Amino acid sequence: MASNKKRRASYVAALAAASALLLSACGGETTADSGAGEATAAAGEFPTTGSGVVNLYNWTDYIDPEELKRFTAETGIEVILDTYDSNETLLAKLQSGATGYDVIVPSDYMVQQMIELNLLQNVGVASFPNGKNIKPDLVDVYWDPGRNYTAPWNYGTTGIACNFAAEPECANIKSWKDYFTAGLPKMDSLKDQVEVVSAALRATGVGKDDLCTTDKAKYLAAEELLAGFKPAVIESDGGIERVTAGTSNVRHAWNGSTHRMTVENPDVQYIYPSEGVNLWADNLAIPVGAPNLDNAKIFINWMMDPEAAGRQSNFSGYDNGITGSDAFMDEALKTDPAVVVPADKQALISPLPNCGEEARELYTQVFTTWTTSQ
């Protein structure tokens, strides 16, 4: 599941001074106090150190273990890490009433759903001391306008990785349509119904604002396009290994994975398809009932430090939502057009669609028909 972790980024948020009110309403407060004694001492003053533990529930292999040790050394709070492999796993776990997690890392669309389901705490992230570091264009995001619940973490795009030396046709792949109709050997697909179906919708002329359409005719066109698309592999894991080993030359891929392929083999380059690409963004958030609320806030604030955010990007291969972090990012990462979106590609980027039930069912239908007809 190594690559799953990098699959989504999350934006966190939460700040508000007004959170004091909410906190007392949440009932987790008493235990939180025991976790960080001096933390609550002075009202209005944000604690930087504490004691006890913070329970982090994160994507697999998404944070450097060294980073957790550093956090413990600087704050005195021990991190207990547990991992999951998809937003759905996380949601199912929280909905089944699991408590005991202090910080979670949901992606954009999942944040919106969790807020609607009252699973996240409004802690006013934007008003944390490091809240000022949130990149301006990541403050008013659709899933958490004003960043009350979540802090931004890593984010990335989903495009196409192509080995230009091994597959000369790469030069002719400029769009999703080219990708789906190329008919080349050694092509890979992600196993992700939102990514695959939304790309097929884009390829058949659906605009970025219409990706959650409920017009069946549009899904039919996508289904017909996919009927002719027979990749060698449909899998989300192991893409980096396959492309660098030459088993696959053209792959629907996350930009961070592509960056790691390029580092191994400079012939592999990232393509921004002309119909547009999905932007996903992971976030740090605090679930309702978190036993160590203060420690969770300290952790999130600490992660919004430019240097910590830069180190996190160096580990994961994805850009992050913290201003000034690029000063601490590796040169190879900063200069890779796959990671840092070039100015002329900015217009192609739009958030991963968060569709309603009806559209989601149509996505499932198209994806099931495709995967069962291979």
Add this chain to the structure above:
Amino acid sequence: MTAVTTTPKKQAQRGRPGQSSPKLAYLPIIFLAFAIGVPLLIIVVYSFLEKPSQGTGVKWVFTLENYKALFIQEKLDGTTALDTRYIKVLWTSFYYSLLTTVVTLVLSIPVAMWIATRDARKRNLLVALVTLPFWISILIRTYGMRQIVADEGPIGKFLGIFNIEWSILYSPPATILGLIYVFLPFMILPIYASAERFDFRLAEAAYDLGAKRMTVVRRIILPSIRPGVISGIALVFIPALGSFLQSDMLGGGKTNMVANVIANNFGQARNWPFGSALAVLLIVLTLLFVLIMQGAAQRRGDKVELV
């Protein structure tokens, strides 16, 4: 003499030797009821419920739609038609499992017989070797299998010397190979257990009485190891039907087995009720298979007793 006759009497009062109180069985029975019965019940109940408009789980509204959706599809062009997608996936699972069962059976009988005819010390060592794969997580073994059958793996490199092209990873043959590899010990062990009890002097006697080699195998050996073969088939075929990992990791995500579709419904598709309905269908089909197997075994058993 009197002492000898009184001892069994005393024992009879305390229960026969080797017999213990049925109360000892209560705890395992309660455990099994919870570990198997309750999840099964949940799956059955969920399969008759609606899915919530958001999030995971179920909405407590009774519906038969999930079962209808297994066979009838409202297509995107607005027409309603027989949905062959899930039937096809079930057929694929059934076919792969059958193939796995047949191949492991053919491979296991000679191996089990060979082990059973070694001396006691060697036998223990060989049985330990057969169980050796269980020491390693199935996930790691499947990853290992992926390295071995990869185009650039040892097999591919070896065949490359003779210019033979090798490319089976991420295709059905790789899935089936993975299944055979994982389930082989489950076939060997029960057959060996039967073969070990077989009195090989019977085979010798048959030879002495003039039976040909194949006749001995067919008339003497195979009937004696039949219980092991039947257990082996059940232990391989049924779990293979619900396999998930091999098609996911070795089949390149394309050779869908029914468990992969069920997993997708509990995961990305977030349709637990439909996933439950599919799971119930799989359970019913498996049960049907077990009943058929049992029926066949019993008929055979009757015949043997009549003779």
